[in-house]
Amino acid sequence: MNRYRISRHRGLSLVLVLLVGLSLPACDSLDVTDPNAPNANDVTIQSLVSGIEGAMRADVFVYLVASGTLTREVYNFDPADPRWVDELFVGPLDPGGFIVLRPWASRYRVIRNTVTLQDRVASDLSGAQQSAASGFAKTIIGYQLLLNLNYMGDNGIKIQFSEDINTPFVSPAEAYAEIERYLDEGFNELQAGGGAFPFNLTSGFAGFDTPGTFAQVNRALRARVAVYQNDFNTALSALGNSFLNANGDMNTGVWHVYSTGAGDRLNPLFEVPTSPSIKLRAHPMYKAQAEPGDQRYTSKIFDRSGDASFDPAPAAGNGLSSALVVTVSSNSTAPLPIIRNEELLLIRAEANIGLGNLAAAEADINAVRAAAGLGGITLTAANAVDQLLHERMYSLFMEGHRWVDVRRYERFNTLPIDRPGDQIFRQFPRPLDEVPEGS
């Protein structure tokens, strides 16, 4: 009886100790902060700017290859995804598919990053620094909106960055006005931005990494927006404040840079040109229309039609054929252009053609041709636009311009139909997630 009592008390105290001991962790707060990622209010402005520059590269591949495919710059023989040789040639273009959605979403994600930057700039910086950072932010927003407007064409874009699906699409004219507003306000702020940005940009912006020099990039983009609207005088005046240099290197400009560093991205267009399996191939039209000795063609396209081991028409091509390997990038860390001198010269030529100044246009076009190892040509009212488009076709191959050019000048009839039943599409449909169901 006695032993029983002792063991029971010992047992009871054991239970009590257990109860108290175990309930301690059970009373802790269960609130856990995100162990995997920082909060937008805590990161530095430099991190936000690097993030913006980094994220601008997201889905550049889809943008360039999808628009390049629609306008017959390239084929993408990707066995993993037949939509590249299927949907983009015969339709219907899938408004819910990644080709439509991903570049669109990535551009607005950069804008969201930039809006976050603007909020932080407004609260953390003042004076010239604030003005410089804000000018940078607005220039980036204007550029990102322009890329999406290029993708959507007549379908327009959204200019409110809202989680409400009912925000309207605006017409191209309204969209251009909004892009101009961002660029023009940004330009004014950059001019008041002092001698340095309150952050560093990468080597892709070398030479354009102060408010004053970045303003030249802003004006270059403004000139591009102007010629897209046939506003030639504005284009010329914007170019006056840009980095255009008729005697300069064609590649002077700003670039997306790539590296093998941790968490960085690689150049998405690069493939080893001698590899037996090449996905990205230039359209045969580029070989057919190339002038002999055009270094733009020889440097950007590697012709393997003499290589017996190379299959010009693999199964993934679904009847399409090309032995032309795209070599716009020489390796996986080569940069891709945002805007560069060669385009500015061609914009100036286009504006002058539009204004009837053929001599001035001819000088710029011949400067571009000379850089490509070609002789000069004579512009006439009859051939000026055709010649301009030809130069742009080779000068700006796989830089995202050809499609916009064909659309602006209504040259869809000049694009070949490779297979019976193939179609040419003017633009992409509005993304499914932007349009309320039933509308």
Add this chain to the structure above:
Amino acid sequence: MRSLYQTGLALLILLVLGASAALAQTVNGTVSDADTGDPLPGVSVSVQGTIIGTTTNIDGQYSLTLPQSPATLVFSFVGFKTEERNASAGQTVDVALSEDVLGLDEVVITGVATSVKRANLANAVGTVSAQDLVPAPAQTLERALNGKIAGLYISQNTGAPGGGINVNLRGTSTITGDTQPLYVVDGVIMDNSAIQSGIDVVTAATGAGSSRPQGQPSNRIADINPNDIETIEVLKGASAAAIYGSKATNGVVIITTKRGQPGRTRINITQQLGFSQILNKIGFREFTPETAEAAQAGGAALLAQNGNIDYEDLLYGENGLISETSANVSGGTQNTRFFISGLALNEEGIVKNTGYEKYSGKINVEHRFNSRLTINANTTFTRTESDRSITGNENQGSTTLGFAQVFTVPFVDLRPDANGVYPAGPAGSNPLHTIDVLKNNELVHRVIGAGRVNWNLIRTQNQLLDINFQGGADFFSLEHKVVSPPELQFEQAKDAAVRGVSVAGETTSLSSNYALSAIHRLQATPGVSFNTSVGFQYESRDINNLTIIARGLVVTQENIDQASSLQGLQNRLIQRERGFFAQEEVDVGGKIFLTAGLRADASSRIGDTDKFYFYPKLSASVRLSEYPFWDSARSFASEFKLRAAFGRTGNLPLFAAKFTSLLPENIAGSGGVSVPGRLGNEDIEPEITQEVEVGLDMAFLNERASLELTYYTQDIQDLILENSLPPSSGFSTQFINAGDMTTQGFEVALDVTPVLTNNFRWNARFNFGKTSSEITSLDVDPFEIGGFALSLGQYQIQEGKSPTTIVGLDANGNKAEFGDENPDFTLSWNNNLRLGDLNFSFLFDWKQGGDVINLGRFLSDIGGTTPDLDEQSGMDRTSNPSVADRYVEDGTYIKLREVSLTYNVPRSTVQQWFGGTVSSLDIGVSGRNLWVMTDYTGYDPEVSQFGNVAIGRSVDVIPFPSARSFYFKVGLGF
């Protein structure tokens, strides 16, 4: 607290006094097995109407003091029919128990620490015992459960070694949440994470079309050794599982592992040897000179030279050897019992250099200090390793075997030449080379420790108070090693700086939980008893995943430091949960059984971590057959029970759902951050499932047949959806609670013993399940989920529709419905025949209906290698402009899951052969997945490119083909 204790003590003294007033009167006897005549130790012997009881000793003997004489004694033991005997003081009552073939008398766990007899159960709880679980060796536990429980639907995601298996109970319960049941092994909540291997880095499958991970990972319940399991109980729905609260919406699988029995120390050793081979081939297109030339310039010449090479055979033609050695030692005394087991399983896959190995050891010790204090400790160590090769979707250039297979025309010879040089393949890779050198290895070390202390505080003639502690920890480390060497063709296509990929993944996971409960049993008046339990449970879970991706490997090197570029990724999960529970069970004369319970849970995964969510349950069952009015019907049905149950459970949102986690976005050595695609929701709440289940159980034909009929309806509220945001906001999605769904269905389990003689017994069990779901309200626009794109087939979530509706674009580019993944029904037929010393069992599993998006065929059509392309059916198909219309296929199948034939060598013969050293010997042959009948044209209609997702499973992008396996078995008992 103190005064409560004093009151309790006073009550106790009164009761003890009351009891001792009666004279002690003893009855004793021996309990034996009616079949063999052997004594049965551990049989519970109790006095009906009281809680007085004891258990038989090693020799099957018991001695019990009766509170009054005469009394009725109840003899019960796991796996045997319960017997009742009248006894008077001084008598000797010997009882022979016979096997409970139908399981009517088994005890089923219904609470965190309480259990009830199946006959009283108000829910259809599925159970599988050790002997039914693994008639043929199973790589993983889930494979062994196929077809064994009504309402349980098991489907593999891929045939790759190591598994990746979906376990579904009662249909669709969520759109985005956890889909797998909660696994509780001896009281420890087991981590069943499916962790991505990093093979996605090589395949880039998650690149272009879909952001959902596609590594088809194995899930970690695979680490359990099925041979260690004593019983599995499956609480299928909310009404049964409510006491597990916020994690129980997908049901709860309660696993009890084996423990020793008092008596002679037993040693069992089983050796199985076997092999596996591909179950079902797709076939390939036999090219003629004309079609070869049309497919490729010079094709006719190549065909003349090489003929049509069977790449399917070259890739999947291995006969993998299988060896399983399992051994256990068990025994003990009346007070201390032990069970020690070991397993070595080695399976080679049907693809060269693939396979699965499992080594596991387990110790289970139970000690009874005295009649009041019992302690149990249980430790398992497991090491599993799988080599899974590279299969499924990809976006890199035919990196996976399936892509290479369908894009390689069979008249091209990819076999290495005399110098061992692999020719470049037309698909962008040479899969034979890939198989030889690519590594995709997964290595797990896991320790699970569980402990249980049961302390009896009060025991009188009519009441009992136990304090029960159950807890444990589950730790595993998972190492992934993926090496894609630079010499592979698809690596050669990359720049030298990034040619060759090595991915090293390291995941550690520590889950621990404990529950402390008090259980009170009160025999109020004869025939009415109360069982009350209250307690709390605490759970914590920490997962840390590190992945290092090295690109630009130095030739012949795999180490991540032998590379020109490195990328590190880390992802952590921290989960803390606490819950309180209380449950009251009332047994009225063994006729009516009532249960009411309540659980309250708070979790770190919910927006408001201080808020408790309540999960009640209520159930009732009435055994009509216990009433006198049933007498006239008793000859037909000896047991007849009506039951109804209601319960509520939750499903937690993803850990990441409440956070807006900025993503790293580095550029040129500068650390940047970017907003993520997903916007956090700080107000996210759990999904709530309310279930009502009604049913009847009956035993008829002289207890030769039993029938379980169940109908259930689940109302799932606050569905967590990953709502699409307009991308112009900068975000793509956000998790929100925005919809309701109902799921209903019925289950039939029919168990019959058509033949039962001394020498021959045939037992057959049919499990039938049918379930359907419908979205009843949706606060957002209808949306597509899963798949790759609308044109390739996706799932549509829309009010009034089944959530597994498959949609796509029709020939005119308009969205249209093309099918539904949900099967019309599932039916399994499990047979067990015993003829003398021969045991024969087989299990058929039938799934009727349920559509699959067969993108594998879509790809082989593009590659021009589908077998029927030169026939009318192939031409008709490829001329149809609607992809979804072409490739959404019926996934009906009938599979012969298990067959086993065992001969138990008669004891006399064993005695003759081995003298006394060996006590039993059995030999047999068995097979798993031996045969399949299906019209499905892919490898297996059981497939999921996206792993265990709730919606979007049935997408086939040429997974690792399924295998059939054969075994020869020798078992020795000592």
